Amino acid sequence: MEWTRGHVLGRGSSATVFAATSTSGDVFAVKSAHFAHSENLKKEQKFLSILKSPYVVSYKGCDITREGNNIIYNIFMDYMSGGSIMDSISVRNGGALSNLEIANYTRQIVKGLEYIHSCGVVHCDIKGTNILVEEKGVKIGDLGCAKWANQASQIHGTPMFMAPEVAQGQEQGFPADIWALGCTMIEMATGDLPWSNVDDPVSLLYKIAFCNEIPNIPNELCDQGKDFLSKCFVRDPRQRWTAKQLLNHPYIHQQFDDNNSNQTIYKKPINTSTSSPTSVLDQDVWNYIDQEEVPNSSSTLLCIERSSSSSLKIKQRIKQLASSKKSIMSKLECEKEESEKWVTIRMNE
Template identity: 50%
Template sequence: MDWTRGGTIGRGSTSVVSVATDNYSGDVFAVKSSELYRAESLKREQRILSTLSCPHVVAYKGCDVSSENGKVLYNLFMEYAPKGTVVDAIEKHGGGLDEATVRSYTRGILLGLRFLHGNGIVHCDIKGRNILVTDDDGVKIADLGCAKRVNGVSSSVSGTPLYMAPEVARGEQQGFPADIWALGCTVIEMATGKAPWPDVDDPLSALYRIGFSSDVPEIPNNISKQAKDFLTKCLKRNPFERWSVIQLLAHEFVNESKFAVNGRDGSQSETPTSVLNRQLWDSMEEIDTNQILSKKPCFPTKCLMKRIQLLVEDDLVFSLRMPNWDCDENWVTVRSNGSLEEEAWVSSSNVDEPHMNDDYGLGLEISGQKTSNNFESGCKTSSSKACKYVTFILCTKLNYCNDRYTFNAILPVVVIGILSSYLLTHKSFKVLSHPKYNFMDPNPHP
């Protein structure tokens, strides 16, 4: 490969990582270089990485030997992650990451570990600096310089002291459970912005405390109950008691259904499981409702009518004129068990559109005249008019939603409340079936 080395983006104990460009294709990649005479670790990484292909492990691009500035270098080519590492993300955030991000990153690391462990490979050095952040805010495991195969003959241990498991610190073994302990330490690092064991000053003290005390890294207090439980499963001092990668992937903390998603405003919220999800409809139009309720104390019926007026004025309705409620030719009676007097009362209540006045009593101002404050008649009039308003709004909004694939989740709540109240008072109700308001029509009218 004919390539040109760019700026340095990372350094290790024996190697340097730089940005590089393919002179023919213009592709950008990362190159990890070490002087040839001490490149054994880099060659081992190349032998392992060249056999792997996983979306959660950094991709292998090739290798070569070059002579630069009088030095012979062994170069390992890998995919480039422009967002850097998890440590870089923590620094950009100004401290610990939010839990939704920690949750997502943790699952990505687990998926990478599942692939490595499934292929008989122990990473041996999981930590924030060895986890790359991709353009789509995913993560990939990188730096397999310490990695080894579990069926290999090597009995040595390696890694970063602060992330070592107790059995590794004692020099006993370094198997799959060691990666799980290191993952727990990395989760703490992501949540707090600091490496585990922050009160330990030097590597030797860390190894002694980790290996020969009964201590475990301190679990942060400002994380969820699920996150704390996840960490306890990772940070068991006995390696045989630690959960495996497969078990951890099923844990509630990293369960896919619990992931937060970005809303239209970019904020994160839990994925709703239904259009009537309480979190979803509780959050809708919250500001407008609070502004209305903060003006004056009001009765439920009046507040409801005010809310319906806001829905009518919503941009989804496009300021359509109310239909002629007095015309019965477009109405179909779907249930009628009442007397003629009851139906006559419903017909007689079909008066002009009400206008809400500033009085927060139960009365309505209709065609410039105020109805009686009699509680029963006020409730009947309000229920009848509210049902008609809601039917019109529902039909019009659903027509619009058929085209735009959007849904206002507050409507079912309003409909259920209003129609329930209306049905308790009257034994007959009608449904608008005019083609213009037929929301089942596959070709809805504007």
């Protein structure tokens, strides 16, 4: 089979997503990474190949190609022509969704999470840029950070969407996805990121981990929406509502028709690419912390001054993790993405 690589749809921390067409005219998305750096992409391929749900991006296969001097690992998925939720919001003048739209999208995300969790999988990086839009609604995408619930592994994800227990380096289970769902609802309601009032990544992670605070619940949400968010933002993961419980919440317990797009903010295809930085928190980043010494204060936490050398190391590490990473696909990407130039790829026999 031959296929043609098109324009860039999005960039992650370790791979890039392109539009593509087959010789038969089928349109799909291809996510690519240099083979030497494709560990996360191979992991995503394994999860996508076993997850079959209308609320999770569909897997269509994988391949290895040689492009110039590069060996590239590719996985094929649904082409979600509306881009991500954040793409859809960005083309709006107001920059946010209505309560009905948020409820409809949230319902579909929760159904996707309930299915993923029932399979024993934790997504670990739920956020607006990983929720993809099509004419019928939304699907969960980007499982590059996913893990089995019973698997011990490094902490993954985007710091601003991390639950308190994740920021503390304790655990990253199903409840962490629910906290991140709440953060994604804030994005949909405001067009802005959660914790938008905190700029410094070091302060942010300490605030999430050790302050008895939650992100600001938007006034734009109706009362039922605010109550739904309060179930997502329970700081104790054991008390946080599960996806199965949230499916019965009145905010999303409405008669939505998944085959009807009347309540969906579907937009024309997005040609601009998006950046979605994801990071990995080393477990030992937090091991030096004696939590009893962390002050119980709502003020910005910069309480890592007990050891100047250790403090500097930790600060630098967290800032590296919280910052955008340059895509390892930079050599692959066309410098003139706007030109709509297509490249034919010869697949392996």
